[in-house]
Amino acid sequence: xxxxxxxAVIMAGGEGTxxxxxxxxxxxxxxxxxxxxxxxxxxxxxxxxGVEEVFLALGYRANDIVAALGDGEELGAKIRYSxxxxxxxxxxxxxxxxxxxxxVFMVGSGDTLTDADLSSLVAMHFNRSAMATMGLTEVExxxxxxxxxxxxxxxxxxxxxxxxxxxVFSNVINSGTYVLSKKILELxxxxxxxxxxxxxxxxVLARGLPLYATRLEGYWKDIGRPHDLLEAxxxxxxxxxxxxxxxxxxTEGPIVARDASGEGGMVVGPSFLDDGSWxxxxxTVASSCLGKGVLIEGAAVVRSSLLLDGCIVSEAASVTDCxxxxxxxxxxxxxxxxxxxxxxVVIEGPQKLEGVTRQTEDPQRSC
Numbered sequence: 001x002x003x004x005x006x007x008a009v010i011m012a013g014g015e016g017t018x019x020x021x022x023x024x025x026x027x028x029x030x031x032x033x034x035x036x037x038x039x040x041x042x043x044x045x046x047x048x049x050g051v052e053e054v055f056l057a058l059g060y061r062a063n064d065i066v067a068a069l070g071d072g073e074e075l076g077a078k079i080r081y082s083x084x085x086x087x088x089x090x091x092x093x094x095x096x097x098x099x100x101x102x103x104v105f106m107v108g109s110g111d112t113l114t115d116a117d118l119s120s121l122v123a124m125h126f127n128r129s130a131m132a133t134m135g136l137t138e139v140e141x142x143x144x145x146x147x148x149x150x151x152x153x154x155x156x157x158x159x160x161x162x163x164x165x166x167x168v169f170s171n172v173i174n175s176g177t178y179v180l181s182k183k184i185l186e187l188x189x190x191x192x193x194x195x196x197x198x199x200x201x202x203x204v205l206a207r208g209l210p211l212y213a214t215r216l217e218g219y220w221k222d223i224g225r226p227h228d229l230l231e232a233x234x235x236x237x238x239x240x241x242x243x244x245x246x247x248x249x250x251t252e253g254p255i256v257a258r259d260a261s262g263e264g265g266m267v268v269g270p271s272f273l274d275d276g277s278w279x280x281x282x283x284t285v286a287s288s289c290l291g292k293g294v295l296i297e298g299a300a301v302v303r304s305s306l307l308l309d310g311c312i313v314s315e316a317a318s319v320t321d322c323x324x325x326x327x328x329x330x331x332x333x334x335x336x337x338x339x340x341x342x343x344x345v346v347i348e349g350p351q352k353l354e355g356v357t358r359q360t361e362d363p364q365r366s367c
Contacts (some may be wrong), residue, residue, distance in 0.1 A: 003122070003123075003126045004050045004122075005049065005050060005051060005102075005104055005105060005106050005122050005125075005179060006050070006051065006052050006053060006102055006105075007051065007052070007053045007054070007055070007101055007102050007105040007106070008046045008051045008053070008054045008055070008105060008106035008107065008108060009054075009055045009056075009057060009082075009093075009094050009097060009101070009105065009106070009107050009108070010029075010039065010042060010043070010046075010054060010055070010056050010057065010107075010108045010109065010110050011057050011090050011093060011107070011108070011109050011110055011111070011176075012027070012028075012029045012039060012056045012057060012058055012059075012065060012110030013057050013058050013059025013060060013062070013084055013087065013093065013110075014028060014059065014060060014110070014111060015028075015059075015060045016028030016031075016060070016111075018224050018225050019031070019223070019224070019225060019226055019229070020342075020359075021325065021340065021341070021342030021343075021357065021358070021359035022226060022229070022323065022325055022340070022342060023060075024342055024343075024359060025325070025326075025342065025343045026061065026064060027060050027061040027062075027064050027065055028060075028110065028111060028223070029065060029110035029111075030064060030065060030068055031223065031229055032233075032291065032308065033113055033229075033232050033233050033236055034233060034236050034237060034240065034256055034272050034289070035258070035272070035274045035275075035291065035292070037068055037069070038110075038112075038113045038223060038229075038232070039056075039065075039069070039110045040069075040075060041113055041114060041115050042108045042109070042110070042112070042113075042114055043069075043072070043075050043077060043079075044075060044076070044115070045108075045114055045115055045116055045117070045118055045218070046077070046106055046108060046118060047075060047076040047077050048117070048118070048119075049106070049117070049118035049119050049121075049122055050119075050122070051077060051106060052077055052078065053077060053078045053079075053080065054072060054077045054078070054079050054080070055079075055080045055081070055082055055097055055100070055101075056069070056079060056080070056081050056082065056110075057082045057084060057093040057094070057096075057097075058081055058082065058083050058084065059083075059084045059087060062081070062083055065081075066081055080100075082096060082097055084096070087193060088192075088193055088194070089193040089194045089195040089198075089199070090107075090109075090194075090195045090196045090197070091185075091188045091194045091195055091196045091199065091200045092188065092192065092193050092194040092195075094107060094180075094185065094188070095185055095188040095190070095194070098182070098185050101182055101185075102182065103181065103182050103183075104125065104126075104179065104180070104181055104182065105179075105180060105182065106118070106121075106122075106177070106178065106179050106180075107176075107177070107178040107179075107180060107196070108176065108177050108178075109176035109177070111176065111222065111223065111224070112175070112176055112220060112221060112222050112223060113219070113220070113221045113223055113232045113236075114175070114177070114216070114218060114219060114220045114221070115218050115219050115236075116135065116137075116175075116177070116216040116217060116218030116219070116220055117216070117217045117218050118135070118177065118216070120214055120216070120217065121133055121135050121177065121178075121179050121214060121216065122179055124154060124179075124212055124214045125179040125181075125212070128153075128154065128155075128210060128212045129210060130179075130181070130210045130211065130212040131180070131181050131183065131184050131204060131209045131210050131211060132178055132179070132180050132181070132184055132201065132204060132210075132211050132212070133178065133179045133180075133211075133212045133213065133214065134148070134156070134174050134175070134177070134178050134201075134211075134212075134213045135174075135175040135176075135177035135178070135213070135214065135215075135216040136148055136150075136172050136173065136174065136175060136213050136214065136215045136216065137172070137173060137175045137215065137216055137220040138172055138173070138215075139173055139222075143162060143164070143165060145161075145162065145173035145174060145222070146159060146160065146161040146162065146173060146174040146197045146201075147159070147160050147169060147170045147172065147173055147174075148170065148172055148173065148174055148213055149169055149170055149172075150172075150212075150213050154212045154213055154214055155210070155211070155212055156201075156205060156211040156212060156213050159174075159197075159201055159202060159205055161197045161198050161202075172215070174197060174201075174213075175216055175220055177216065178196070184200070184204065184209075187200060187203055187204065188200060219235060219236070219239065221235065226323040226340045227321075227323060229306060229323060230289075230304070230305065230306045230323050233272060233289040233306050234270050234287060234288075234289065234304075235270075236256075236272075237254065237255070237256050237269065237270040237271055237272045237289060238254055238269070238270035240254075240256050241253070241254030241255045241256045241269050241270050241271070241272075242254055242255070243255070244256075244257050246260055246261060246262065246267060246273065247261045247262070248261050248262040248263045248264065248265075248279075249261070249262040249264075249265050249266065249267055249279055250265070250266045250267070251266070251267045251268075251269070252266070252267070252268045252269065253268055253269030253270060253271075254269040254270045254271075255267055255269040255270070255271050255272070255273070256271075256272045256273070257272070257273040258273065258274050258275045259275045259276060260273035260274070260275070260276070260277040260278070260279075260290075261278055262278055262279035262280065262283075262296075263278075263279075263280060263281050264280070264281035264282060264298075265279030265280055265281065265282065265283040265284065265285070265296065266279075266283070266284045266285070266286075267279065267284075267285045267286075268284070268285070268286035268287065269287070270287060271285055271286065271287060271288050271289065271290075272288075272289040272290065273285075273289075273290050273294075274290060274291050274292045274293075274294070274309070275292050275293070276292050276293040276294075277290040277291070277292070277293065277294040277295075277296075278294075278295050278296065279296045280295075280296060280297045280298035280299075280300070280315075281298045281299070282298050282299040283296045283297065283298055283299060283300045283301065283302075283313075284300075284301045284302070284303075285302045285303075286301075286302070286303045286304070287303060287304045288302045288303060288304060288305045288306065288307070289305075289306045289307070290302075290307050290311075291307060291308040291309035291310070291311070291326070292309040292310070293309055293310050294307050294309070294310065294311045294312075294313075295311070295312045295313070296313045297312070297313060297314050297315040297317075298315050298316075299315055299316045300313045300314065300315060300316060300317045300318065300319075301317075301318040301319070301320075302318075302319045302320075303318075303319070303320045303321070304320060304321045305319050305320065305321065305322040305323070305324065306322070306323045306324065307319070307322075307324045307328075308324060308325050308326045308328075308343075309326045309327070310326050310327040311324055311326070311327065311328045311329070311330070312328075312329045312330065313330045314329070314330060314331050314332040314333075314334070314349065315332050315333075316332060316333050317330045317331065317332060317333060317334040317335070317336070317349060318334070318335045318336070318337075319336050319337075320336070320337040320338070321337055321338045321339075322336055322337065322338065322339045322340065322341070323339075323340045323341075324340075324341045324345075325341055325342045325343035325344070325345065326343040326344070327343055327344050328341050328343070328344065328345045328346070328347075329345075329346045329347065330347050330349075331346070331347055331348045331349030331350070331351075332349045332350065333349040333350030333351075334347050334348075334349035334350060334351055334352075334353070335350075335351075335352040335353070336353050336354075336356075337353070337354045337355075338354055338355045339353060339354065339355060339356045339357065339358070340356075340357045340358075341357075341358050341359070342358065342359035342360065343359075343360075344360050345358045345359065345360050346360075
């Protein structure tokens with residue numbers, strides 16, 4: 001048997017309800033991290049580990065994902081698409097692809113951002129002759145995930161999905177990235193909703209079948225809520241950024257900048273400025289990420305925030321701890337903090353808003 005894993009399946013069909021209103025107008029896997037769809041990072045990690053063909057299991061807003069990723073040539077893999085008529089669960093979605101998969105394949109999640117090195121996961125799977133091998137990572141709040149206890153040789157001994165606080169025995173969790181032997185799909189029932197974490201892995205463990213796990217090296221972040229997306233963007237800007245010259249601006253700290261510019265403003269890293277973003281005189285952008293064509297007018301302040309493409313922050317406005325969808329306008333003198341805006345929202349100024357969530361069906365409507 002070849003020690004290479006040629007195929008992967010990525011779960012990308014969820015609605016991302018906790019990320020609304022951002023996911024009202026785009027599927028979760030297309031939410032941007034440094035200007036690229038977050039699912040691209042997962043695909044590239046798989047390609048770096050030797051994967052050549054990726055199946056995307058799609059549901060919500062499937063056509064948006066197909067349009068964004070195409071055939072995968074730019075990412076170095078052939079992308080195939082699988083469309084679910086109704087949600088079948090994570091294992092159930094893979095079961096639908098059973099006759100198209102190799103004897104060993106990889107599974108990943110479109111719900112997370114990762115640049116992890118997956119080669120160790122592949123190596124352990126073959127070295128241990130495992131039926132399933134899961135990637136692990138550490139988190140501060142394991143109650144939201146599946147916690148895993150392993151032996152010294154990496155064999156999974158305990159597994160508990162979303163434990164209550166008194167049930168937590170580890171902060172090491174299942175990352176949602178697996179290498180699987182195709183034989184495991186024989187345990188997945190036909191035609192019913194069935195999940196890896198809730199159903200399949202507990203069954204594998206109860207049967208005493210070889211289930212292994214190893215920690216992933218690299219960044220991993222579950223993007224479950226809007227401020228998780230902000231945190232992921234800032235972390236990647238910190239990791240990839242460096243001292244950067246931007247025409248017309250004073251800069252400090254790690255910055256990732258494309259074709260951005262300004263006139264007398266300041267940028268403090270970690271920050272990201274995408275193509276066409278512009279910062280005016282006396283304006284400050286600190287620990288923030290700006291999408292394509294974002295305009296920060298004079299004396300405005302943006303701190304610890306994510307602004308998607310086409311946003312305008314008007315003169316003397318301030319935006320702090322916010323996640324803001326495409327083409328929003330923050331009016332003159334507005335103070336906006338700890339808030340989430342969907343696409344096309346207009347906030348008239350001057351006014352002070354804190355802790356609000358706004359969306360609009362009509363791009364012309366003001367709030």
